[in-house]
Every structure is written in C-alpha cells, then in structure tokens.
Amino acid sequence: MSNAAALAAQPAASGIKPKLSQDDRIMRGFILMVGVWMTVTVLLPLYAMLSKSFENHDGVFTGIANYIEYFSTPALFYSIENSLFIAIVSTFFTITLAFIFAYGLTRSCIPGKAVFKSIALIPILAPSLLPAISFVYFFGKQGIINEVLMGNEIYGPIGIVMGEVFYTFPHALMILITALSTADGRLYEAAISLRASPMKTFFTVTLPGIKYGLISAIFVVFTLVITDFGIPKVIGGQYNVLATDIYKQVIGQQNFQMGAVVSVVLLFPAIIAFVVDRIVQRKQVALLTARAVPYEPKPLLSFDGIMFAYCCLIGFLIIAVLAMACYASFITFWPYNMTLSLKNYNFDVMDGGGWESFFNSIRMASYTAVIGTIIIFTGAYMVEKAKGFGAVRGTIQFLCILPMAVPGMVLGLAYIFFFNHPDNPLNFIYGTMAILVICTVSHFYTVSHLTAMTALKQMDPEFEAVSASLKVPFFKTFIRVTVPVCMPAILDISIYLFVNAMTTVSAVIFLYSTETNLASVAALNMDDAGDVAPAAAMCMMIVYASATVRIGHALLTRGLAQRTQRWRKR
Amino acid sequence: MSEGSSNDPHPYLRIRDVTKKFGDFTALRNVSLDVNEGEFVCFLGPSGCGKTTLLRAIAGLDIQTVGSIEQAGVDISALPPSERDFGIVFQSYALFPNLTIKRNVGYGLENRKTPKAEIEARVAELLELVGMPEQGDKYPAQLSGGQQQRVALARALATSPGLLLLDEPLSALDAKVRVHLRHEIKHLQHKLGVTTIMVTHDQEEALTMADRIVVMNEGGIDQVGTPLEIYRRPASPFVADFVGTMNFIPATVSGPDRVSIGGNEINVGEGLNGVGVGSPVTVCIRPEDVTTRDIVGSSANSIETTVDNLEFLGSFYRAQLLTTGNGKAKLLADFSINLIRDIGVEEGKTLSISLPESRLRVFEGSAKTEADI
Ligand SMILES: Nc1ncnc2c1ncn2[C@@H]1O[C@H](COP(=O)(O)OP(=O)(O)OP(=O)(O)O)[C@@H](O)[C@H]1O
Numbered sequence: 001m002s003n004a005a006a007l008a009a010q011p012a013a014s015g016i017k018p019k020l021s022q023d024d025r026i027m028r029g030f031i032l033m034v035g036v037w038m039t040v041t042v043l044l045p046l047y048a049m050l051s052k053s054f055e056n057h058d059g060v061f062t063g064i065a066n067y068i069e070y071f072s073t074p075a076l077f078y079s080i081e082n083s084l085f086i087a088i089v090s091t092f093f094t095i096t097l098a099f100i101f102a103y104g105l106t107r108s109c110i111p112g113k114a115v116f117k118s119i120a121l122i123p124i125l126a127p128s129l130l131p132a133i134s135f136v137y138f139f140g141k142q143g144i145i146n147e148v149l150m151g152n153e154i155y156g157p158i159g160i161v162m163g164e165v166f167y168t169f170p171h172a173l174m175i176l177i178t179a180l181s182t183a184d185g186r187l188y189e190a191a192i193s194l195r196a197s198p199m200k201t202f203f204t205v206t207l208p209g210i211k212y213g214l215i216s217a218i219f220v221v222f223t224l225v226i227t228d229f230g231i232p233k234v235i236g237g238q239y240n241v242l243a244t245d246i247y248k249q250v251i252g253q254q255n256f257q258m259g260a261v262v263s264v265v266l267l268f269p270a271i272i273a274f275v276v277d278r279i280v281q282r283k284q285v286a287l288l289t290a291r292a293v294p295y296e297p298k299p300l301l302s303f304d305g306i307m308f309a310y311c312c313l314i315g316f317l318i319i320a321v322l323a324m325a326c327y328a329s330f331i332t333f334w335p336y337n338m339t340l341s342l343k344n345y346n347f348d349v350m351d352g353g354g355w356e357s358f359f360n361s362i363r364m365a366s367y368t369a370v371i372g373t374i375i376i377f378t379g380a381y382m383v384e385k386a387k388g389f390g391a392v393r394g395t396i397q398f399l400c401i402l403p404m405a406v407p408g409m410v411l412g413l414a415y416i417f418f419f420n421h422p423d424n425p426l427n428f429i430y431g432t433m434a435i436l437v438i439c440t441v442s443h444f445y446t447v448s449h450l451t452a453m454t455a456l457k458q459m460d461p462e463f464e465a466v467s468a469s470l471k472v473p474f475f476k477t478f479i480r481v482t483v484p485v486c487m488p489a490i491l492d493i494s495i496y497l498f499v500n501a502m503t504t505v506s507a508v509i510f511l512y513s514t515e516t517n518l519a520s521v522a523a524l525n526m527d528d529a530g531d532v533a534p535a536a537a538m539c540m541m542i543v544y545a546s547a548t549v550r551i552g553h554a555l556l557t558r559g560l561a562q563r564t565q566r567w568r569k570r
Numbered sequence: 571m572s573e574g575s576s577n578d579p580h581p582y583l584r585i586r587d588v589t590k591k592f593g594d595f596t597a598l599r600n601v602s603l604d605v606n607e608g609e610f611v612c613f614l615g616p617s618g619c620g621k622t623t624l625l626r627a628i629a630g631l632d633i634q635t636v637g638s639i640e641q642a643g644v645d646i647s648a649l650p651p652s653e654r655d656f657g658i659v660f661q662s663y664a665l666f667p668n669l670t671i672k673r674n675v676g677y678g679l680e681n682r683k684t685p686k687a688e689i690e691a692r693v694a695e696l697l698e699l700v701g702m703p704e705q706g707d708k709y710p711a712q713l714s715g716g717q718q719q720r721v722a723l724a725r726a727l728a729t730s731p732g733l734l735l736l737d738e739p740l741s742a743l744d745a746k747v748r749v750h751l752r753h754e755i756k757h758l759q760h761k762l763g764v765t766t767i768m769v770t771h772d773q774e775e776a777l778t779m780a781d782r783i784v785v786m787n788e789g790g791i792d793q794v795g796t797p798l799e800i801y802r803r804p805a806s807p808f809v810a811d812f813v814g815t816m817n818f819i820p821a822t823v824s825g826p827d828r829v830s831i832g833g834n835e836i837n838v839g840e841g842l843n844g845v846g847v848g849s850p851v852t853v854c855i856r857p858e859d860v861t862t863r864d865i866v867g868s869s870a871n872s873i874e875t876t877v878d879n880l881e882f883l884g885s886f887y888r889a890q891l892l893t894t895g896n897g898k899a900k901l902l903a904d905f906s907i908n909l910i911r912d913i914g915v916e917e918g919k920t921l922s923i924s925l926p927e928s929r930l931r932v933f934e935g936s937a938k939t940e941a942d943i
C-alpha cells in the first residue's frame with residue numbers, strides 16, 4: 001500500500017477528450033446533412049402544416065377555431081367514422097384472406113408456391129386506382145356482372161373495401177409469410193407427441209408464434225387503407241373519407257386551412273398505428289434471433305387440396321382484376337363498341353397530361369430510385385457506423401423512421417405550405433421535378449432505411465476498425481467493401497423506390513405542375529373527367545413499366561448472385 | 571500495481587491508470603502496464619474481465635475514460651485509431667469478403683501510393699511468410715478458418731506496424747489447428763520482432779506463447795510476469811486458481827513460518843509476512859509438486875493422508891488425498907505410473923506425502939475456490 005501516497009500525490013486524473021479523426025469529422029458532417037435533409041423534407045413541412053391548421057384565411061393565428069368549425073360540421077367529421085369503418089372492415093378481410101394464403105404457402109405441400117407468390121405480389125406493381133377502375137367494369141352500372149351486388153352500388157363503401165383488399169393484400173401477405181416461416185418446428189413436434197388436436201395446435205402454437213407478425217400486418221394494412229386516396233377517389237362516390245376530404249378541401253374549395261385540419265386528424269390514427277408497429281417490431285427482432293428449427297410441412301391430401309383450391313381462387317381473382325383493367329383499356333367504347341383498339345392509349349388527345357406524363361413518371365421514378373438510394377443508404381451507413389455522437393445519431397435514427405407515420409396526402413399538403421411559402425429560399429423548387437422527387441423519397445424513406453440498416457447490421461462491425469488501423473479512409477472501404485457486399489439490399493431499395501414512385505398518387509397529387517404531370521395523376525384526372533378506359537390504359541402502362549423494371553431487377557439480382565457467388569457465403 | 575511497470579525506463583508502451591466506464595459500469599479500473607519493445611504479451615483472464623476493453627483502448631477504438639497511454643514515447647491517449655501505429659486481428663478476422671486474399675493483404679498498401687509492383691512483391695512476401703503463397707487469388711469464403719486467420723495476420727502486418735494487437739485470434743479454430751498456429755504466430759513474432767499483445771482466455775495459449783502474461787480479473791490487473799513466474803508464484807488466489815490446477819488447503823498459522831494443516835505442522839518459508847499466530851491461511855501447492863519419495867525427518871514437510879480416489883490420466887495418475895487429523899482437507903497429487911507401482915499406492919491406503927517448502931504459496935484468510943463450490 002506504499003503507492004497509495006504516490007497515487008494521491010498525482011494530480012486528479014481528468015477525463016480523456018478523444019481527438020476526432022478526419023473520418024469522424026466527415027461522418028459527423030454526413031450525419032448532420034441527413035439531419036438537415038430530414039428536417040427540411042419532413043419536420044419543417046409538418047410544422048408548417050400544423051401551424052396552418054391554427055390560422056384563418058389571412059394567416060392570422062386563431063387558435064383552435066378551425067378545429068371547432070371542423071367538429072361542428074357533420075359533413076366533415078362524419079368522414080372520421082367512414083374512414084375508420086372502411087379501414088377496420090378492409091383490414092379484417094385482407095388479413096383473413098392473406099393469412100389463409102400465407103398459411104397455404106408455408107404450411108402445406110401444394111405445388112406452384114413460387115407462382116402463387118408472384119401472382120399475389122402483382123398488386124404492388126399497380127397504382128391503387130387500378131382495382132377501383134377494374135371493379136367499375138365488373139360491378140358498375142354497365143359492369144359485366146353487376147347483378148351479383150343485388151342492387152347495391154359499387155360506388156361507395158363496398159367498392160372501396162374491395163379495392164383496398166386487393167391493394168393491401170400483398171403487403172399483409174409478405175409480413176405473414178415471414179412470420180409463419182420463422183416458426184419453430186420443434187414446438188409442432190412437441191404438440192404432435194402430446195396428441196394435441198390440429199385446432200388446439202393452431203391456437204396454442206401457431207397463433208402465439210406469429211402474434212407479432214399478425215399485429216404488425218394488421219397495423220400496416222390499417223395505415224395503408226386509412227391513408228389511401230386513389231381508391232376512394234375513383235370508386236367512393238358520395239362516400240367521403242379523410243383522404244378524399246383533404247383533396248376536396250384543398251383542390252375543390254381552396255380551403256387550405258381546413259385541409260390542414262383534416263390532415264392533422266388523419267395523422268392521428270397513422271401515428272398510433274406507427275407507434276404500435278414500432279413496439280411490435282422491436283419485440284419480433286428478439287424472437288427472430290432465437291435459434292429455431294424450421295418447420296417442415298408434411299403432405300396431407302385433404303388439407304393440401306383445400307389449400308390448393310383456395311390459392312387458385314385468390315390467384316384467379318387477382319389476375320381477373322388486372323385482366324379486366326387490361327381488357328377494358330383495349331375496348332373502343334364500352335359497352336357500345338366492344339371491338340378492340342388502341343384508341344384509349346392515345347393519351348395525347350385527352351385531358352390529363354398525355355404520354356408526356358408517362359415519361360415524366362419514368363423520369364421521376366428513376367431519379368427517385370437513384371438519388372433516394374444514394375441518400376438513404378449513405379445516410380443509414382453513417383448513422384450505423386459513426387462512433388460517438390450518440391444523441392445526434394439517436395435523433396436522426398428517429399427522424400428516419402418518422403416518415404412512415406405521415407400519410408402521403410398529409411406530406412403533399414405539408415409540402416405546399418412549406419415550399420410554396422414566398423419567404424422560403426427553397427421556393428424555386430416548387431412546381432418542378434425536384435420537389436416530386438424529394439417528396440417521394442421522403443414518403444418512402446422509412447422502409448428503405450430499415451432495409452439498409454438490416455443489411456448494414458449483418459456486416460462485420462470491425463471492417464471500419466481494420467480500415468482505420470490500415471490508415472485507409474472509411475469512404476474507400478465504404479465504396480470498395482460495404483457497397484458491393486450490400487448490393488442486393490441496395491438493389492432492393494432502388495426497385496422499391498422506383499415502383500412506389502411509379503404508382504403513388506397521394507403525395508404528388510398536390511405537387512405536380514403542367515410540365516411535371518405524372519402517369520398516376522393523369523389516370524386519376526382522366527377518370528375524374530369520365531375517361532375511365534384511358535385511365536385504365538394509363539394504369540396498365542404503369543403496371544407494364546413497373547413489371548419490366550421488376551423483371552430487370554430479378555435478372556440483375558440473379559446475375560449478381562452468380563458473379564459474386566465465389567465470395568458470398570455458401 | 572507496481573508490478574505492471576517493468577524495469578526498462580523507456581518501455582515501448584506505457585499505460586498509466588487507465589479506467590474505462592460504460593455508463594455506470596467500470597470495465598477497467600486504474601490499469602497500469604508497461605510493454606517493452608519486441609515483447610509478446612498476453613492478456614489472460616476470464617470472460618468479461620476487460621481484456622478486449624484494454625486492447626481496444628490501446629488501439630483507440632474505444633478510448634479510455636481517464637488515464638494515459640504512451641507508445642514509443644508519444645502520448646497517444648486521445649488519438650483516433652487512424653493516427654496510431656498498430657495492426658489488428660479480430661476474433662472474426664473481419665476479412666473483406668468481396669476482395670481476393672491478395673487484395674485483402676494489400677489493402678493497407680494500396681492506399682499509400684506504393685507502386686503496384688512493390689505492393690505485389692510485398693503481398694507475395696507476406697503470403698509466403700504466413701505459409702500460404704498459393705492462395706492469393708481465392709476469396710476468404712473459400713478458405714478454412716485457420717487460413718483466414720493467417721490472411722488476417724498478413725494483412726495486419728503488411729504495413730509493418732510497430733504494435734500488433736490480436737484479440738482471441740485462435741478461439742474460433744478447432745483444437746488441432748489452434749495448437750499448430752500458436753507455434754507459427756510465436757515464431758513469426760519472434761522473427762519479425764514486432765511488439766505484440768494478444769488477448770486470450772485460454773491459459774495454455776498464454777503460457778506457451780507469451781514472454782509475459784498479464785492476468786486480469788474484474789477490470790484490474792492481478793499479476794504481470796513470465797509464464798513461469800505466473801505458474802510458480804501466483805500473486806493471488808485468483809491467479810493461482812485461474813492458471814493451472816492448484817490445491818487450496820485450509821491451514822492455521824502455528825508459529826514463525828509455520829502452519830498447521832489439521833494438526834500436521836509444516837514449514838512455509840517466508841510466505842507468511844507477519845500474519846499472526848492462530849490466523850487462518852490457505853496453503854497452495856500444485857498437484858505435480860506433491861512428492862512422496864525420500865521423505866526423511868521433519869524438514870521434509872510431510873503430512874499423513876489417505877488415498878480417497880485414484881484416477882488414471884494416461885501419462886500419470888491423479889490421486890485425491892484426504893489429510894488425516896482434525897478436519898479433513900482435500901488435496902490432489904499427480905504421481906507417475908512407476909511411483910504408484912513402486913510405492914504401492916492404492917485407494918483406501920494411507921500415504922505420507924511431502925509439500926516442498928519452495929513450491930508452497932500461502933495466502934491470508936480462507937480462500938474460496940472453484941473446488942469448494
Ligand atoms: N460497449 C460496451 N458497453 C457496455 N459494456 C461493455 C461494452 N463493452 C464491454 N462492456 C462490458 O465490459 C466488461 C469487459 O468486457 P470485455 O469485452 O473487455 O471482456 P473480455 O475480457 O474481453 O471478455 P471475453 O473473454 O468474453 O471477450 C464486460 O462486462 C462487458 O459487458
């Protein structure tokens with residue numbers, strides 16, 4: 001203990017303040033840039049919208065006056081009930097149908113699973129108005145089988161729900177397939193050895209095992225439905241929902257303040273669903289890391305037969321909806337002249353934007369895919385790999401998942417308020433292609449960010465440490481190692497952005513200009529003007545473009561896998 | 571703590587009072603250590619004792635909360651890894667999967683504007699050095715674990731760093747490869763003369779490879795010494811227990827330099843430094859140091875035991891003995907096959923053994939060891 005004195009004699013040790021390396025500074029710079037980007041493209045617009053909802057027409061602060069007006073106008077607040085009704089009913093049907101389908105694909109021995117899955121994912125390639133238009137041809141006044149509705153109108157809740165189920169089916173399906181295929185086979189073996197009945201096994205093993213996936217799917221579908229604009233716009237008739245109300249207030253009545261109020265109202269269910277989904281996701285991660293033996297289904301003739309019939313039926317219905325839109329787009333003049341022609345594809349003679357709008361969409365989707373992927377992947381890399389800077393990184397991580405909670409209509413309207421403000425130095429991008437790209441990147445930021453994060457987390461965390469020890473700047477390792485290794489995820493992100501940019505209507509409906517008209521918006525406007533067949537034709541053009549790119553993506557991914565199989569894990 | 575400093579006035583690496591906190595948790599407390607140029611030092615300790623944390627502090631990957639680190643006379647305490655001089659091999663190897671072995675090894679050279687031909691020559695030389703000159707065009711996934719380990723080593727050595735840091739480099743390999751690579755790494759280190767720190771929780775690895783071993787426990791250093799010192803003269807019951815097999819025999823001080831084990835008095839040399847008569851102590855001896863031949867007179871430190879159990883371990887027998895007298899203490903002793911036969915050791919028989927004074931360690935109090943649990 002003789003050195004106790006020596007220790008005491010030393011000056012009080014002070015904390016080390018680590019010196020930042022060049023790499024650290026660059027990374028922090030990037031992180032701050034991501035922060036600025038998210039602030040300008042999400043936070044400030046939302047703030048602008050929020051404050052607009054507390055102002056009168058002249059921009060004077062009036063407190064909650066607008067909200068009082070909203071809730072004392074039955075025509076307006078009835079939409080809340082309508083929206084919730086549609087969302088709940090659609091969610092119920094989608095989840096039920098998708099669950100059985102997913103169950104068939106994962107728990108039975110039916111043939112053609114890959115084909116069924118591909119068919120089930122088709123709706124993703126189409127704008128949400130496509131099923132609505134298709135249903136008009138099936139069940140509308142001149143529809144081919146409108147008698148099955150027994151006198152009920154397709155325009156209204158029935159049509160909306162049917163359209164929403166079609167549109168949200170693949171989203172629910174993907175989540176449920178993932179949940180069902182991560183089940184632990186050992187639990188089923190245990191259940192069999194305990195002679196539990198299939199029913200009992202289902203309720204004691206299957207359901208608890210996919211609990212989180214199921215909850216997640218429910219909330220994802222709920223959010224998609226309640227925020228969707230395309231379907232109620234086309235097939236909603238007099239049945240008002242929140243998303244169409246925003247449109248009517250802003251475009252129809254130029255009442256921006258009331259549009260802002262409805263947006264805030266719509267933001268609530270979206271945020272609640274978002275919060276629940278985040279909590280559930282976190283739990284599910286813990287579940288996935290546990291070691292499990294994959295479940296191997298055993299052939300069972302009766303069960304497999306029922307499942308096969310079911311999957312065929314669903315597959316047939318999906319194809320039928322698409323085929324009807326395709327067929328209708330070639331009919332010269334439904335129902336009077338049923339000869340096939342390309343007349344409806346002559347977009348240039350119709351209001352809505354013409355072929356120009358289709359090529360604008362291709363351009364917009366390409367820019368979104370390229371620029372969005374670069375921003376999102378680089379941003380995710382910096383947030384994930386930077387050292388220190390904990391609070392800032394945490395905040396930005398939150399900002400990156402926030403866009404998921406913001407419905408497209410709300411984001412688009414918020415962009416009007418923010419970017420169209422005369423004092424905004426960024427005002428010049430209003431009405432250009434740039435604002436469409438920025439808005440779309442922000443709108444679909446979260447899913448892409450999470451994809452990037454998942455890929456980055458699978459990389460060895462010491463790559464950056466090794467580079468630093470070898471005095472190689474991090475960006476070289478980023479380009480030479482991280483990007484090639486994460487290429488599959490990067491391609492996934494870009495295809496996701498491309499397809500969504502092609503099909504989205506809700507956010508861009510407020511932001512396009514005559515020079516930057518888009519295909520999906522053109523389809524909506526043509527439908528509005530009564531040109532339903534040309535609208536179907538435009539929707540099909542979107543489907544063709546998305547499908548082409550998706551097939552190209554599949555080939556590219558396969559080629560990449562072959563080229564890199566030498567070094568990828570066997 | 572003074573043990574951490576060596577006699578060299580200019581050590582290559584000088585660590586002083588390093589403390590590392592993760593929030594409220596202290597992973598390292600007041601660690602001081604000197605490492606000399608060209609030395610091979612092992613950090614040895616149980617899982618979670620802070621070995622990796624200390625290594626990462628030296629590398630600048632997780633900079634210490636307080637304390638200083640000097641390398642080659644320069645204070646590097648606050649420098650980022652890129653401004654320090656070291657090469658590192660991780661347990662996962664962290665080889666770049668999409669680059670060939672050659673490009674992995676040359677990774678640090680490519681950035682230094684070294685001419686291409688020179689890089690190629692150096693890479694070839696390094697691959698030769700680690701014994702895999704033919705594999706340069708393969709990818710890491712096509713190599714075995716041991717080969718990947720060598721590539722990681724070659725990459726770390728490519729830029730001729732002054733300090734080589736290895737974090738459990740062999741733990742992911744199977745036993746045979748591990749033993750083989752131990753020798754190779756040691757040989758390579760000796761040949762290149764690079765100052766090396768290796769983290770391990772495998773005592774055998776540390777004993778066979780290190781010039782000096784740093785035994786760590788709960789965020790602190792328990793002992794620094796050569797493998798022989800650590801083995802022969804453990805500074806604490808923890809070290810004694812962690813390295814090798816050790817008998818912990820409860821005893822009582824019975825006089826100057828003498829203790830009583832259940833009535834049998836033995837000499838313990840100078841190990842007692844001033845513990846009062848009647849105080850409980852723990853006498854430590856390794857099983858292989860217990861002898862039973864040529865026991866003559868009282869100087870032989872002999873005690874009486876009964877053989878409780880005999881276990882054949884191939885090259886020798888391990889006997890479990892119980893001391894006679896009041897309070898039976900358990901005691902392990904290793905005897906050669908010849909000796910067992912010559913003396914006729916059998917289960918149940920009594921046996922006089924000797925605990926040579928020079929091989930005894932005595933610690934104050936009654937030590938809790940794994941054997942008790
Ligand atoms: N980033 C961190 N945050 C919080 N605690 C940490 C962190 N890194 C290490 N620790 C804690 O510090 C202690 C020492 O960790 P360290 O990794 O240095 O152990 P180790 O001796 O290398 O063990 P092992 O043999 O298991 O690798 C452990 O209790 C660990 O949980």
Ligand SMILES: [Mg+2]
Pocket residue numbers: 621622623769
């Ligand atoms: Mg460790």
